[in-house]
Amino acid sequence: MNPLATVGRFFLAFLQQIGELTIFAGRAVSHCVRPPFYFRHIGRQMLDIGYYSLPVVGLTALFTGMVLALQSYTGFARFSAEGAVATVVVLSVTRELGPVIAGLMVAGRIGASIASELGTMRVTEQIDALYTLSTNPMKYLVAPRIIAGVLTLPLLVIVADIIGVFGGYVVGVYKLEFNAAVYLKQTFDFLEFMDVFSGLVKAAVFGFIITLMGCYHGYRSDGGAQGVGRATTNAVVSASILILVFNYAITELFFATR
Amino acid sequence: MADTPKIEIRGLKKRFGSKVVLDGLDLDVGDGESVVIIGGSGTGKSVLLKCILGLLDPEAGSIKVDGQEVIGLSTREREQVNRKFGMLFQSAALFDSLSVWENVAFGLVSAQGKSKKEAKPIALDKLAQVGLPPQVGELQPSELSGGMRKRVGLARAIATQPEIIFFDEPTTGLDPIMSDVINDLIVDCVHRLGASALSITHDMASARKIAHRIAMLYQGKIIWQGPVGDIDKSGNAHVDQFIHGRADGPIRMQIPV
Numbered sequence: 001m002n003p004l005a006t007v008g009r010f011f012l013a014f015l016q017q018i019g020e021l022t023i024f025a026g027r028a029v030s031h032c033v034r035p036p037f038y039f040r041h042i043g044r045q046m047l048d049i050g051y052y053s054l055p056v057v058g059l060t061a062l063f064t065g066m067v068l069a070l071q072s073y074t075g076f077a078r079f080s081a082e083g084a085v086a087t088v089v090v091l092s093v094t095r096e097l098g099p100v101i102a103g104l105m106v107a108g109r110i111g112a113s114i115a116s117e118l119g120t121m122r123v124t125e126q127i128d129a130l131y132t133l134s135t136n137p138m139k140y141l142v143a144p145r146i147i148a149g150v151l152t153l154p155l156l157v158i159v160a161d162i163i164g165v166f167g168g169y170v171v172g173v174y175k176l177e178f179n180a181a182v183y184l185k186q187t188f189d190f191l192e193f194m195d196v197f198s199g200l201v202k203a204a205v206f207g208f209i210i211t212l213m214g215c216y217h218g219y220r221s222d223g224g225a226q227g228v229g230r231a232t233t234n235a236v237v238s239a240s241i242l243i244l245v246f247n248y249a250i251t252e253l254f255f256a257t258r
Numbered sequence: 259m260a261d262t263p264k265i266e267i268r269g270l271k272k273r274f275g276s277k278v279v280l281d282g283l284d285l286d287v288g289d290g291e292s293v294v295i296i297g298g299s300g301t302g303k304s305v306l307l308k309c310i311l312g313l314l315d316p317e318a319g320s321i322k323v324d325g326q327e328v329i330g331l332s333t334r335e336r337e338q339v340n341r342k343f344g345m346l347f348q349s350a351a352l353f354d355s356l357s358v359w360e361n362v363a364f365g366l367v368s369a370q371g372k373s374k375k376e377a378k379p380i381a382l383d384k385l386a387q388v389g390l391p392p393q394v395g396e397l398q399p400s401e402l403s404g405g406m407r408k409r410v411g412l413a414r415a416i417a418t419q420p421e422i423i424f425f426d427e428p429t430t431g432l433d434p435i436m437s438d439v440i441n442d443l444i445v446d447c448v449h450r451l452g453a454s455a456l457s458i459t460h461d462m463a464s465a466r467k468i469a470h471r472i473a474m475l476y477q478g479k480i481i482w483q484g485p486v487g488d489i490d491k492s493g494n495a496h497v498d499q500f501i502h503g504r505a506d507g508p509i510r511m512q513i514p515v
Contacts, residue, residue: 121354125351129347129353131312133340136337
């Protein structure tokens with residue numbers, strides 16, 4: 001077998017995937033902005049993505065803030081900069097860790113759930129049935145999930161930010177024995193609007209990525225139970241990778257010249 | 259029968275990769291007529307239905323519904339055409355997230371714009387037509403047996419008073435008695451609606467019961483068609499082999515690789 005042909009086939013298949021994903025995303029976005037809107041479905045999805053993700057996102061944000069305070073304290077103590085702990089915690093959480101941790105957690109929970117639900121609907125012909133009932137599956141199934149993802153992730157990240165900063169505060173004040181008032185002052189003195197805003201923009205983009213990848217892989221699922229399993233794995237893996245890629249791109253956009 | 263067929267298919271071609279599934283298929287379904295397509299597994303019966311419904315795009319040919327070409331329609335135009343259709347899927351394809359009556363009412367709400375309050379009594383009436391009591395309407399699809407799922411699927415297919423109903427293997431997976439019950443319901447519902455019906459099956463008992471006309475699909479073409487009473491004297495070796503379920507004959511089972 002010619003190795004160049006293998007590489008070429010792989011590359012062409014990759015390009016085909018990119019093209020199909022782009023067309024799917026374009027169709028999905030066009031259905032997101034055109035009526036009719038299924039508000040009840042959007043509400044249900046927001047509840048599922050936001051409210052039911054709170055425990056997992058809250059816990060991971062709490063421990064991330066705690067470990068961040070602990071690690072930065074032990075690191076900064078080497079050059080007597082312990083006073084920067086509160087600032088480092090709040091900037092790291094709001095700019096990076098809040099959105100990324102929430103994004104990855106939701107990718108695991110919701111991305112998998114969407115892909116398996118839509119995948120099962122595909123292999124049991126429920127998506128075909130929607131079509132025969134004069135209901136566009138993109139509008140009925142995909143658009144509400146994407147709208148809910150884009151609207152809900154920022155709300156979830158606000159909660160993650162608050163809990164993450166609180167985790168740092170708990171470790172800073174009760175373990176590292178910072179003065180509570182000083183810790184809070186250092187937390188808010190150096191925090192700028194753009195730090196929080198950039199995190200929320202990231203969250204909205206991550207919400208789009210997670211729901212898009214879940215819908216894309218689920219919608220195109222085939223091959224029965226194995227196909228649904230494959231779609232679920234692909235949705236989580238691709239969403240996780242894209243979250244990290246776009247995290248860098250958005251950081252570059254917001255902070256590279258600052 | 260009216261001059262213009264409800265469905266007119268000419269030269270329909272569909273392939274998947276190098277495998278030719280439909281190879282210039284011609285078929286008409288008249289107004290109020292029930293046509294059953296028979297053929298072995300993998301001969302393209304489901305593909306044909308999916309092409310008519312717009313779920314698959316054929317490579318060539320023409321499909322007309324009430325004289326209107328439906329290949330290449332926009333999404334919105336296709337939704338309009340699909341409002342004439344009802345479909346009973348092989349697996350019933352009930353929506354897991356909705357109760358039974360919501361499944362039946364789905365087309366009334368989404369396609370006809372009725373409120374759920376208006377649609378519920380109609381859905382319960384359709385359930386009654388397929389022999390299911392109102393209490394079943396409150397169940398979830400996962401709580402139903404195979405026969406009940408088919409009945410609910412049938413109720414959903416007829417709920418919007420379609421002009422054309424498609425049946426995809428309506429008796430597959432059912433015991434002979436339940437199969438006959440479903441066949442009777444299909445005949446009754448189609449007759450009551452005055453609809454045209456296009457069914458695909460390899461269950462000859464079902465085909466004999468629900469068809470006015472039977473067509474046999476083999477190697478991508480209709481190789482024989484005629485009134486249901488003529489099936490036993492078709493004079494076609496392929497048809498004879500199929501309806502008698504013989505391993506020996508001109509049809510060689512192809513093992514997909």
